[in-house]
Amino acid sequence: MAGTAKxxxxxxxxxxxxxxxxxxxxxxxxxxxGYLLSMVSHGATQGSELLVLDARDMTRIxxxxxxxxxxxxxxxxxxxxxxx
Numbered sequence: 001m002a003g004t005a006k007x008x009x010x011x012x013x014x015x016x017x018x019x020x021x022x023x024x025x026x027x028x029x030x031x032x033x034g035y036l037l038s039m040v041s042h043g044a045t046q047g048s049e050l051l052v053l054d055a056r057d058m059t060r061i062x063x064x065x066x067x068x069x070x071x072x073x074x075x076x077x078x079x080x081x082x083x084x
Contacts, residue, residue, distance in 0.1 A: 008058045015041045021055060032056050039070050
């Protein structure tokens, strides 16, 4: 879908963080085959979740509730396992 954009809403009162792209293990040569991971904060007194989206079509794969609130602005990087 080159040249297109598709927004993804996380709901009122939420703050999604910067997404990190994780390539699929078997991407079949597709540049966008993989996942987007984003921490979503649900307000200062509520929890957080790790949101997992399919990078190709922005469909929700999973949401993992964190055991405690993760402050907004936390950044991460995906580092693949060393093959050896």
